Amino acid sequence: MVNIVPEIALYLTLVVSFIVTYMLIPSIVGLARNKKFFDAPSHRRSHVSQIPTLGGVAIFAGFTLSAGSFVSHNYLPPMQYILVACIVMFLVGLKDDIQAIAPFKKLIGQIIAALVLIIPGNLYFSSLHGFLGIYDFNSHIVSLFITLFVIIAIINSINLVDGIDGLASSIGILATIFFGAWFYISGNIEYCLISAAVLGALLGFFRFNVSNGKFKIFMGDTGSMLLGLLLSVQVIMFNELNINIENTVFHIGAAPAVSFAVLIIPLFDTTRVFIIRMSRGRSPFSADKNHLHHCMLKLGFTHVQATLLIVLVNICFIAIALLLQNQNISIFWLMLIITCIATTLSLTLEQLVKRMGKK
DSSP states (O other): OOOOOHHHHHHHHHHHHHHHHHHHHHHHHHHHHHHTOEEOOOTTOSOSSOEEOOHHHHHHHHHHHHHHHHSOTTTOTTHHHHHHHHHHHHHHHHHHHHSOOOHHHHHHHHHHHHHHHHTTSOOOOSBOTTGGGOOBOSOHHHHHHHHHHHHHHHHHHHHHHTTSTTHHHHHHHHHHHHHHHHHHHTTOHHHHHHHHHHHHHHHHHHHHHSOOSTTOOOOHHHHHHHHHHHHHHHHHHHHHHTTSOTTSTTOOTTHHHHHHHHTHHHHHHHHHHHHHHHHTTOOTTSOOSOSHHHHHHHTTOOHHHHHHHHHHHHHHHHHHHHHTTTSOHHHHHHHHHHHHHHHHHHHHHHHHHHHHHHO
């Protein structure tokens, strides 16, 4: 860790992460093409040409080099375990991008990475801030399993929402800006440095992901699972820090609900798709084109248009969550769920109308 002024460290973390990611991608694209590491078009894919899938390698390098250089282990003890968990997730994702592995094996890797964060890293939920009537946990075992479930849910939701250009990285950018801004204004600079390292890597990747040039690349499972892991780290930190700052202007009254709103698109969409698949007698991890972004493509939206609209909806959810954070928590959750269901029904009806119009 370099001992420098916090604001300068914040700037350097962002810039170094961005530059490393941005500079690595052309070389990674060249390597992927030589070794034929492509995501080939298929009936369950949204692209029509062979695209390299190792963008997560650049994201991993950008994050680990910048965070490892500027985040102090003295001020943020879990940092070394965050890096170890990232390495675990990186290796599992890289293996899957090069040679597909079974969902069960990926799940084992995700559990190992999550347990590294929870047990030696001491990153876990100690309170649900009154959600379901739960404040402080009376059992560390219950706390461990809830934290494990949340981490695995976020990792897989980001992994599954990564289906069109720019969507996963845009959601990651939005969430990281939100958490990073809160860490900064609440005076938690070391936590903000984590967000800055994630943000820089995503910005460096985003330009190539949404382009149609020769260096177009996907983040692959390497990137999406790593991003999910890092977002879960920020969610846990955000919720835990809000326990100890009551009666200040920075306190978020319903931190779990606000966290859910920040990641509502991937979490809700993954839940919805899992229910659809299981209702049809299929594995929840089997691939299909029932995601919200697939529905939007069927309605005629381009990848960029669908991504922009989804991000705008996500921003609206965050705004609603912040406005209603001090209201009755049950009513707040009910409003979120009703809005999600209404959005899904609207997209479904539009598809039906469009199909009927073609007949």
